[in-house]
Amino acid sequence: xxxxxQREIIHSIVQGTQTHxxxxxxxxxxxxxxxNISLGTVYRNLGxxxxxxxxxxxxxxxxxxxxxxLSNHQHFQCKxxxxxxxxxxxxxxxxxQVESKTKYKIDRCQIHLVGICExxxxx
Amino acid sequence: xxxxxQREIIHSIVQGTQTHxxxxxxxxxxxxxxxNISLGTVYRNLGxxxxxxxxxxxxxxxxxxxxxxLSNHQHFQCKxxxxxxxxxxxxxxxxxQVESKTKYKIDRCQIHLVGICExxxxx
DNA sequence: ATAATAATAGTAATCATTATTATTATTGTT
DNA sequence: AACAATAATAATAATGATTACTATTATTAT
Numbered sequence: 688x689x690x691x692x693q694r695e696i697i698h699s700i701v702q703g704t705q706t707h708x709x710x711x712x713x714x715x716x717x718x719x720x721x722x723n724i725s726l727g728t729v730y731r732n733l734g735x736x737x738x739x740x741x742x743x744x745x746x747x748x749x750x751x752x753x754x755x756x757l758s759n760h761q762h763f764q765c766k767x768x769x770x771x772x773x774x775x776x777x778x779x780x781x782x783x784q785v786e787s788k789t790k791y792k793i794d795r796c797q798i799h800l801v802g803i804c805e806x807x808x809x810x
Numbered sequence: 811x812x813x814x815x816q817r818e819i820i821h822s823i824v825q826g827t828q829t830h831x832x833x834x835x836x837x838x839x840x841x842x843x844x845x846n847i848s849l850g851t852v853y854r855n856l857g858x859x860x861x862x863x864x865x866x867x868x869x870x871x872x873x874x875x876x877x878x879x880l881s882n883h884q885h886f887q888c889k890x891x892x893x894x895x896x897x898x899x900x901x902x903x904x905x906x907q908v909e910s911k912t913k914y915k916i917d918r919c920q921i922h923l924v925g926i927c928e929x930x931x932x933x
Numbered sequence: 934a935t936a937a938t939a940a941t942a943g944t945a946a947t948c949a950t951t952a953t954t955a956t957t958a959t960t961g962t963t
Numbered sequence: 964a965a966c967a968a969t970a971a972t973a974a975t976a977a978t979g980a981t982t983a984c985t986a987t988t989a990t991t992a993t
């Protein structure tokens with residue numbers, strides 16, 4: 688993988704937010720620095736960064752969101768404001784429970800919780 | 811909601827399979843009985859059946875799959891054969907754990923496990 | 934039987950994502 | 964430093980899943 692200004696900027700944009708951005712959001716941010724950057728370039732680079740395990744993806748209602756927070760964590764989505772929050776939970780017990788009950792070998796566990804966040808409960 | 815032959819057939823097709831079918835798969839099955847049925851009709855009816863809590867949806871890699879098995883369960887996807895299997899697990903402990911740690915009110919918990927199924931492990 | 938209108942088939946439109954392609958930029962080698 | 968090889972790019976077209984539109988048909992309460 689060669690170096691490119693575009694990839695550098697795309698990477699730093701995703702790293703600089705907690706909001707689990709979409710490709711389109713990253714594209715709009717990147718254009719502030721590189722007005723001629725192409726949406727295809729954003730998709731390709733995000734894809735490469737996922738490939739090289741620099742970023743993770745989160746699928747929210749069929750749309751890919753990107754996440755620079757790599758440590759094992761899960762997601763909570765508020766159905767009122769639609770924001771996605773990181774939550775840290777232990778899933779190993781859970782995985783072991785399933786592996787012992789079934790004959791499946793599990794190597795990924797994605798948990799998506801939906802509900803109402805603290806802020807929206809008070810509004 | 812009025813009665814329609816199309817909805818009746820669509821419903822029975824989803825009920826008659828364990829494979830978590832997509833709209834397109836249901837469409838192709840339905841055409842065997844109603845050759846002129848429209849894909850839009852399939853989408854609209856599947857949507858209505860979800861709305862009326864007759865079916866559930868499972869989002870697999872950005873594509874909506876439908877599921878007539880309503881009781882609380884989760885999904886395991888084999889990364890080799892791509893099949894999605896139902897798994898029954900208790901999530902209440904898990905939800906309580908998160909609710910006590912955070913201030914979120916949780917009303918849905920979707921767990922998507924990825925790994926290798928028994929069959930594919932032996933191939 | 935009829936009137937009101939929900940549902941349909943057929944088709945066009947939308948939206949996220951991927952593919953194509955000619956041009957540009959990076960990098961290892963003279 | 965110039966060069967050759969080729970990865971990466973911008974611009975654009977294509978794809979695939981899903982939704983919207985519309986004139987016609989089917990259902991249902993009266």
